[in-house]
Amino acid sequence: MKKISRYILVLITIITTMTALPGLYWLAFEKPNRAPYLFYSCINNGFVVQRHQNGKLIFSDLKGDKYTRSKYEQKLPLLYIRQLLVSGTMPDSIHGVEIDIHKVNRNRSFFRLRPKDISSPKPGLYPMFESRSGRVNLQMPKDFFRIKSRMEFINANTNTVEERKSELFTSALQHYGFAFPSKMIAGIPTTRKSCDEGYFVIDANNHLFHVKMVRSRPYVKRVKLPEGLRFKYIACVDFSDKKYYNYLISDKNKIYILTQDDYKIIRFPVEGYNPKREELRIFGDLFNYSVYMVGKDHLKIVVLNKQYQKVDEYQESWPNRTQRMEGKVFGYIFPAELSLSKWYSSYNKFYFNRTAGFHWLFLNILLLILYFFILRKRKIDPKKGIIDFIIIGITGIFGFIGVLCFPNKFYD
Amino acid sequence: MWKSIIYKEWIKVRWYLIMLTLLGILVLGIIFLGVQHDKIFSNANNYWYAILFNGLQYYSILKFIPLLMGIVFAFAQYYPEIVNKRIKLTFHLPLDEDKVILIMMLFGMVSLIISYGIMVFLFWGAGSFFFAREIVNAAMITITPWFLAGFGAYFLIATIILEPIWLYRILYTVITVLFIPLYLTDSVSGGYSPINLSLTVFTLVISVSLLFSAYRFRKGEM
Numbered sequence: 001m002k003k004i005s006r007y008i009l010v011l012i013t014i015i016t017t018m019t020a021l022p023g024l025y026w027l028a029f030e031k032p033n034r035a036p037y038l039f040y041s042c043i044n045n046g047f048v049v050q051r052h053q054n055g056k057l058i059f060s061d062l063k064g065d066k067y068t069r070s071k072y073e074q075k076l077p078l079l080y081i082r083q084l085l086v087s088g089t090m091p092d093s094i095h096g097v098e099i100d101i102h103k104v105n106r107n108r109s110f111f112r113l114r115p116k117d118i119s120s121p122k123p124g125l126y127p128m129f130e131s132r133s134g135r136v137n138l139q140m141p142k143d144f145f146r147i148k149s150r151m152e153f154i155n156a157n158t159n160t161v162e163e164r165k166s167e168l169f170t171s172a173l174q175h176y177g178f179a180f181p182s183k184m185i186a187g188i189p190t191t192r193k194s195c196d197e198g199y200f201v202i203d204a205n206n207h208l209f210h211v212k213m214v215r216s217r218p219y220v221k222r223v224k225l226p227e228g229l230r231f232k233y234i235a236c237v238d239f240s241d242k243k244y245y246n247y248l249i250s251d252k253n254k255i256y257i258l259t260q261d262d263y264k265i266i267r268f269p270v271e272g273y274n275p276k277r278e279e280l281r282i283f284g285d286l287f288n289y290s291v292y293m294v295g296k297d298h299l300k301i302v303v304l305n306k307q308y309q310k311v312d313e314y315q316e317s318w319p320n321r322t323q324r325m326e327g328k329v330f331g332y333i334f335p336a337e338l339s340l341s342k343w344y345s346s347y348n349k350f351y352f353n354r355t356a357g358f359h360w361l362f363l364n365i366l367l368l369i370l371y372f373f374i375l376r377k378r379k380i381d382p383k384k385g386i387i388d389f390i391i392i393g394i395t396g397i398f399g400f401i402g403v404l405c406f407p408n409k410f411y412d
Numbered sequence: 413m414w415k416s417i418i419y420k421e422w423i424k425v426r427w428y429l430i431m432l433t434l435l436g437i438l439v440l441g442i443i444f445l446g447v448q449h450d451k452i453f454s455n456a457n458n459y460w461y462a463i464l465f466n467g468l469q470y471y472s473i474l475k476f477i478p479l480l481m482g483i484v485f486a487f488a489q490y491y492p493e494i495v496n497k498r499i500k501l502t503f504h505l506p507l508d509e510d511k512v513i514l515i516m517m518l519f520g521m522v523s524l525i526i527s528y529g530i531m532v533f534l535f536w537g538a539g540s541f542f543f544a545r546e547i548v549n550a551a552m553i554t555i556t557p558w559f560l561a562g563f564g565a566y567f568l569i570a571t572i573i574l575e576p577i578w579l580y581r582i583l584y585t586v587i588t589v590l591f592i593p594l595y596l597t598d599s600v601s602g603g604y605s606p607i608n609l610s611l612t613v614f615t616l617v618i619s620v621s622l623l624f625s626a627y628r629f630r631k632g633e634m
Contacts, residue, residue, distance in 0.1 A: 001510050005623035009571070009584075012618060016591040121553075121602030123464040124546035127457070142457050144464070146546065154544045156456035189465055340597045340607070348599050349606040405583045406624065 006406050007387070013402035014395050015338060021397070022330070022337035029326040033318060035294070040303045040312060041075040042094055042287045047301070047314050048075045062314070078104055078285040097286065109239040109284035111247060115276055118233045118249075120346035125154065126189050131196035131212045131219075138191040145169070147182035147201060172218035173211070179204040186234035186246065193238040197245055200258070206230050210245075210263070223263045231256075233275065239284070247282065249275055255291070257308075269310045270302045277344055296320055296343075322356060335360040335396045364396040371400065375408075384408065413507060414515065421489065421519045428488035432481045433527040439477050440531060443470065444538045451542065463547055467600060471535070471551055475596065478528060478562030485527075486569035489520050494573060499629065513626040517570065517619060524566060528559050550602035557604050560615045561595035567618045568592075574625035584625075 037050040041061075048061045050072070059072035073080040074089055081104055084090035093099055125144040133139065143153040143162055150170040153162040173180075183206070187199035198212020198219065208223040208231070229250060236246040244257040248265075253275060255268040270291050273280065278300075281292040288311065293300040297320035303312040321327045336354045371392055375382045382389075385408050391399035447470050451459050462468040493499035502512055535555065539548040568588040575581045595611065604611075 001620065002623045002627040005620045005627075008617055009621050009624055012568075012591055012621070013587050015594075016587050019594065020590045121550060121600060121605065123550075125460070125464055125544055127461065140457050140461060144457075144460060144544065146544070156460040157451075159542060159544060189461075340594055341599070346600045346603050347606050348597055348604050350610065405580070405587065407580075 006408065009406045010391065010399070010402035013405050014391075014398040017398045017401050018334075018336060018338040018395075019340070022334050023339070025330060025334070026321070026326075029329070030321055031324065031326060033297075033321070033324075035299060035318070036316065038299070038301060038314060038316075039076050039079060039283075040288055040290050040301070042078060042285070043075050046312065048072060078108070078287075095287065099286075104286055106240045107284065107286045109237070109241070109282070111235070111237055111280075111282040111284075113233075113235050113247070113249075113275070113280040115279065115344035116346050117235070118275055119344065122185075123189075126185055126187060126199060128153070128198065128213050129191070129196040130214075130216065131198060132214050138193065138196055140191055147173075147180065147185060149180050151180075169211075169218045172220045173209070176209065176220045176222050177207070178209055178220070178222075179207070184231070184234060186236050188236050188238055194240070195238075197236070197238075200234050200236060200246060202231060202234075208258075221263065223258065223265070225265060229265070241284075247280075249273075255280070266308055268302075268304060268308060270304075272300060297323075328359075331355050331357050331359045333360065333363060333397060335364065335394075335398075360396050364393055367392050367396060367400040371403065374404070378407075380408065413505065417502070417507075417512065417515055418519055421516055424492055425485065425488045425520070425523060428485060429523050429527060432484060433530060436477055436481060436527065436531040437534065439474060440534050440538065443474060443535075444542070446470065447538075447542050460543070460547070463543070463601075469551070469554065469601060471539075471555060474535075474555060475558050478531075478559045479565050479592065479596070481527065482524065482562030482564070482566035483569050485520065485524060486566045486573065489516070490570045490573040494629075497629075499574070499626075509626070509630060510623055513623055514620070517567070517622060520566060520570070521563070521619060524563060528562065532559065553602045553605045553608060554599065556608045557595040557611055560608075560611050561592055563615045564595060564618055565592055567615075567621055570622040571625045574622055574629050576625075576629045 034052040038047050039049075040046070041048045044061060046061060046063075048059070048067070051058050051060070059067040059069060061067070061075075067075065070087065070089070073083055077084055077090060077094065077099070081090060081101060085101070091099060125146050127141050128143075128145050129138050129141060142157060143155045143165070145151055145153045151166060151173055153165045153169070154160070155162050178201075180203070182201045182203055184202040185199050186201075187197075196212065198210065200223075201209045201211055203209060208225055210219075210221040210223060212219045231248045232251050233249040234246050235249075237244070242260050244259045244266075246258055248256040248258060250256060253273050255270050255273060257266050257268070258264070259266065268289075268291060270293075273293050274295070278293045278295045281294065283290045283292070287306065289304040289306075289308070291302045291304065298315065298317035300315040301313060302310055305311050322330070334355055336352060338353070339351050340348045342351050368389055371385070371388065372382055375385050385403075388399075388403040388408055391403060393399075395402075447459075450470070454462075463470060493502075505512070532552075532555070536548060536552060539551055543551075565588070568584070568591070572581050572584045572588065575584060
């Protein structure tokens with residue numbers, strides 16, 4: 001039993017050092033990697049780029065033509081409209097379309113979805129706003145709803161279910177064939193939005209419903225989906241052009257939108273999006289939508305026109321930290337690393353990362369030899385330390401620290 | 413004989429256990445007084461909203477209390493044993509030495525389970541009075557590793573106290589100081605849900621670690 005207790009302590013040390021040492025290493029030696037900034041220019045009909053080179057900011061296009069900052073801004077008039085208006089270089093029209101600042105602003109949108117937003121605990125309770133109160137500002141309701149075996153509104157003040165309202169909404173959902181409980185509830189649960197469009201709810205049968213409250217009455221609409229289409233995430237948006245309610249990510253990682261009022265599902269012609277490891281950014285302007293998929297070591301951009309057809313695309317990758325010098329040195333020292341949190345998830349768990357390659361074996365062998373001599377010096381028969389050798393052989397520096405901290409010295 | 417050992421443990425720790433439990437209850441009292449105050453001053457719906465969508469953890473001052481309790485309790489139970497090497501008297505009893513240590517550890521663990529159990533029950537009960545189950549459940553998931561940290565600290569501090577050599581005590585302290593934060597990583601409410609079970613199993617496994625120090629102590633390791 002006491003021998004087991006020693007190995008438990010060694011295991012604790014391995015876990016601790018596997019978390020702490022690589023963390024300290026990256027803290028000391030990791031170098032920043034500046035990803036390029038690319039935008040689609042409606043003047044060039046091509047990409048222009050900002051890059052950091054030797055401490056300088058370089059503006060250019062993909063052909064290699066370099067620009068001054070002001071020339072670069074003129075290539076992106078819809079992005080730098082305020083600057084161009086101040087400096088008097090804003091064109092009156094682009095591609096025959098007269099440029100009016102109100103129109104430009106109305107068509108401008110920005111959306112961001114991080115892997116962490118998808119992989120996170122959901123609140124389970126949501127405020128149902130009155131979407132047609134006749135007031136300019138939205139008001140936070142006194143209750144929050146859940147959709148389990150029925151739709152229930154819970155009064156926050158009394159912490160009790162509001163039966164009448166719950167019955168009303170449950171019956172409305174049942175009337176439209178909603179199968180309880182809900183699998184997903186998506187909305188914009190804040191009063192800081194231009195108007196309220198309620199929630200988009202996926203029921204137990206994977207059907208999509210639009211649910212909101214209009215003059216204290218439930219509004220329910222079942223959205224017709226193509227056969228077999230399932231969504232893993234829905235992100236509702238509140239853009240000025242009011243063209244669509246939300247971005248929907250399917251279980252096959254395709255990006256869709258749901259158009260406002262006529263509830264049409266439209267697929268963006270974008271391939272290769274990985275919601276688990278890539279941040280999705282979608283910029284909309286008067287002429288285009290630019291869909292960015294940004295990973296830790298790469299960037300993919302697909303540009304669509306206003307009819308959601310692909311007009312251009314670009315991708316670039318750069319060495320990630322494990323491929324750079326500091327990562328290569330890391331590979332010679334640490335066989336693995338362990339952490340409790342990751343940039344791509346809000347959940348805490350043991351994230352175990354085995355170091356690619358086997359360079360760490362050199363150090364492991366060195367530590368095995370060193371441990372052999374330590375045991376000899378302590379006059380302990382190395383045969384008694386066979387399990388220690390196995391531990392060091394597999395876990396390298398972590399196991400070496402563990403077995404040294406808890407000496408294998410038993411008297412029987 | 414076993415009853416006498418348990419009685420000896422009880423004599424050592426009873427006041428600490430009672431005072432620590434009262435401290436825990438006092439902290440819970442402060443938490444829920446705060447909840448009641450904030451509910452009235454910022455309206456219940458805004459308060460719920462802040463918890464559900466702005467990451468407000470109404471129980472955040474609880475975070476280090478179970479840890480503190482575990483550390484103090486370990487000192488209360490094991491420090492008197494190493495003063496003048498009193499534990500050697502226990503080892504001279506006609507009992508299995510490992511068993512004695514395990515009984516002491518089990519006594520400490522059950523005491524902490526009772527103390528923490530009262531706190532968790534009160535936390536859950538008062539929480540359920542003020543909040544819907546979604547909020548309470550997420551809070552329960554979040555506080556679980558904080559209480560496990562208390563158990564982990566109890567087992568490891570006991571190991572450190574019983575270790576006879578100062579150099580190793582320092583090494584164990586370093587490992588403990590680096591290990592305990594694994595339970596206390598900042599997290600969103602409910603973020604620990606995938607790991608709570610494995611952390612619980614892991615904490616139970618740590619429980620036998622003090623056998624190692626006790627063995628070294630018994631053998632007069634220098």
